[in-house]
Amino acid sequence: MAAFLIFLVILGLSVGLLSSWRRNRKLVAQARSTTQVQVDERTNELERANEDLKRDQAELRRRWQYLAEAQRLSHAGTFGWKVPSGELVWSDETYRILGFTRETNPTLDLVFDRVHPDDLDRVRQLSDRAAQNGMDLDVEHRILLPDGVIKYVHGVAHAGKDSSGNLEYMGVVTDITERKRAEEEREALSRSLQESKARLEEAQSVAHVGYWDWDLETGEIIWSDETYRIFGFKPQECRMDIETVRGLVHPDDREALYSTVDEEVAVGVHPVHQHRIVRPSGEVRNVQSITSKLWKTTAVGPEDGISREHNRLFGTVQDITELKRAKEASHALSRDLQESKDWLEEAQRVAHLGYWVWELETNQVIWSEETYRIFGLVPKGDSFDVALVGEMMHPDDREAVFMTAKKAIDTGTRADCEHRLFRPDGEMRVVHSLGDVRKNSQGRIQMFGTTQDITDRKLAEQALRQSQFYLSEGERLAHIGSWASTDLGIRWSEDLNIYWSDEVYKIFGFDPKNGTPSLQQFLSAVHPQDQASLTATMKKLHEEHCGCDVTNRIIRPDGEIRYVRCVGIPVVEDGVFKGYRGTTMDVTEQELLTQELRREQAYLAEAQRLTHTGSWAANFVTGQNFHLSDETVRMHGFDPSEEAIPFERFFNTVHTEDQPAVRAALENATRTGTDYDIEYRIRRADDGEIRFFRSLGHHHPSGEMAGYVGTTMDITEQKHAAQERERLRQIEADLAHINRINMMGELAAALAHEIKQPISASITSANALLRWLAHDPPDLERARAAATRIEQDGNRAADVINRLRSFYKKGAPPEREIVDVKEIIQEMIVLLSDEAVRHSITIHSEIDAETPNILADRVQLQQVFMNLMLNAIEAMKDTGGDLTIRSGLNTEGQLLISISDTGVGLPAENTERIFDAFHTTKPQGTGMGLAITRSIMESHGGRIWATANHGAGATFHFTLPVEAEAHA
């Protein structure tokens, strides 16, 4: 019976537990769900849960009484334990609970086997004690089943005596696992509920949420403390009823609120409303109230004791004034945020900066709109694989970019790279991407980054670099550097503070890394000869605050000498002297050029002086002299140091006789704008000496009609020389004439015989004639014969003289005419044939039929033949011989004459000397014959030379050009 009771108790307890546990579970679930549903409603739900809990607890107390009985209904296993023998009897349920089969012989050991190791000691102790003193057993412990399952069991046993009076226990073992679990849960729940309650209270006060409970039947309203506070009361200050509450609602919201609430409650919807309330103090607050559904509760009426169903409503009210404000602020913020977002978008667009998120675990990428635009794609919302991004990159950059990303991911540092990409239309852009690795709010590893289209910037940078390069190149090419000093002029010391630009270092050959040189170092770079003047200049700058522009030599560290021009300007701000600023230029090339120019000008002036040539530029009409070289001035007898001698004075030096001609020439030239070339005499301005000038004027094409540039040369010496030459030419002509005369003389000598013979014969004949006449009687016949002979001889003589006549003519200027060479040769042969015969010389002529006519002076040509033939005769006169004249054309088409003899021949050495003037072998010779012959040849453009014959004698050859027409 006791066991049954115990059983019932246990059952009841279990049932009670179960049901209350179930109820609790429901409540908890509800509380949970309510808490869940309501982000803002959480506190309301908690309040309700708390209410439920309170009610349940009341219920729980009532049910306990039933538990005692209800427990019996549960499955409990019974057992009997005979202590002395240790015999055990188990019911089916006991077997089941302990996890043995019915066939197993129950022993204590088996029981102990099942006992959880952790509880074993306790159980053993208890059983031992029980075995000793026979007290009631009541133990809970765990059992550990073979399959590892742990159960909780409750063993209750009452000690009694058996029929033998031995100690015997009878008991029940109940599987209370579920109950235990439930208990534990309940405990936990209770704890959590307690906590929740505490938190609820806390939450209420923090969240300004209060709850209320309205019994619709009684009109009773229960408020939580917070609700009082919200409405501006002190907690539990007074009892509430619906009228009071209604009154607290803001008049404007009252009607709307209550009508709506009624409707919704009827429908079964959780009314959630926001409305204003007016506190007693007059302060208006915003609240949100949430009303539950209608609850039905049973309550015992206080008057009549009848339990009735009451409709209850409960709910929460939350002071959302701050929340509202916050919401409004947040809306405003949200608006601002949206606006900011829009601006951000805009900014992104403007800055060409897009952002992206790369989920590293999934390799998915999300892009902002701008990022799409940068890549030339249409903005989409969804993510895509990062490989697509890689494909759009420039192939050469791809690897580097992903390596940079990998490094950033591995080391957690920022990824930073520039790379190129290709838009779908093929356009290439340059972008700058930055990325940070981080975990997002959900713990996923991402890389968040930005990509900026820097193409334009890159181009601009490039352009800038280029122009910077050009600029620095320009500076370098122009060798101009800049410097500045704030000390110079204010504070003088060894280390004057001077700033040098890079180019200045370069000019001086210093290393910028060594910093600005000290004054000492700077001066030591200056050429020793220039140091003093530069130091003086600097001192002057320092003391007088003036500007400077000086050029000095410096010696570079490598020993090279350069010319450096330094220009300094004082800096004055608001009337206050602040220092110096300036440029330094390497003007070596200019300086050397200038020096060279000056040298060349000096050479030119010297050359002019030496050649007596002066240069000038003038305008004849205005009488303006633009340029007069020193020599021009000097040669006219003026002083070069005199300033601006006018054109008129120059003109006045012209010899009076020549002035008209000069004036005419200049006028003509200026009128026609042509060049002129005139010669005239001047009378020097200083000593009156007469000089010959030649002036060449070139019309200067500058547009000015009378602008001329030219040279004037003192040709006095040349003139004299020309006059001298003329004189000499005259002498030469006279000499030629003399030579001809001489030759004539020679010819005459040669012909003397020709003449003497007939004349001598005539005289002798005349003598004979006289003697014949002196006979007694005179021999008239013989006399007549003699007279006849005289006549003949006279004529003969006359002939010879006639032949000589042509040589009488005094040398007129050489006249060139077409001459028949063959004819002249014939003449000569005839002329000299008697002479030749006389000397036993035979004349042979080999005249080629092609012997051309030539353009020559007949007399001179005759002179040549005469000279050569007489010479040939002369060479052979003692021995006789052959005189051969050959004429024809040579291989070059020139006339070739050869006159050869078999006489004494040429001198062995210096054959050419025979053509020299005054070279003669004849006692009465002038030595001019061959010289003049050669001169005649040369004047005709021919050549003459002599060769020795293989045999005896010599041959004289000469050539003359054959002219087709007469030359002017």
Added chain:
Amino acid sequence: MKSAAGPTVFIIDDDRSMRQAIQDLVESVGLRAEAFATGQDFLRKQPTSDPSCLVLDVRLPQMSGLDLQRQLADTGVQIPIIFITAHGDIPMSVRALKSGAVEFLTKPFRDQDLLDAIQQALQRDSDAREQRAEIHDLQGRYQSLSAREREVMTLVVTGMLNKQIASEVGASEATVKIHRGHVMQKMQAGSAVELVRMADKLKLSPRK
């Protein structure tokens, strides 16, 4: 030797007029003249036994006057020459005169000058012939001398005494005297002086 009709003047001049004129002149004074154009023509002519002279122009073709003179000398023809020339060349005249010309005249010459020269030349030729004849005679006589006699003669004309000659010759004085006598005889010398003169004429060179 052909006998001509008196002294002859030979004229050689290449100028015909001149030849004729001179011939005419010579004949006008009664002398005989023969004219030739060239030297060769003259050389071909037979020599005459009468005194003659030669009027010769220096300037002749082929063989000049001087050459002819030389050639005549070479062949032993000793005919006096009168040179005439159109040139008045001093060296030539000197050379001509040196080589034995009688006169050197330049044309035109005075007729009298020529005639005088001709006379002179003829005379010379005559004298020369005489002399030649004389020498020829002497030579004949000399030829008749024996070698020894010649030897003696050579020494006698040096003025040597017989005694000296004897020692010189290596003979006795008596022998020498004999030879001397023969010499005198054969030579037809009247005296030693005459002998000397003969020796001179014969141009005997003393033995040294």
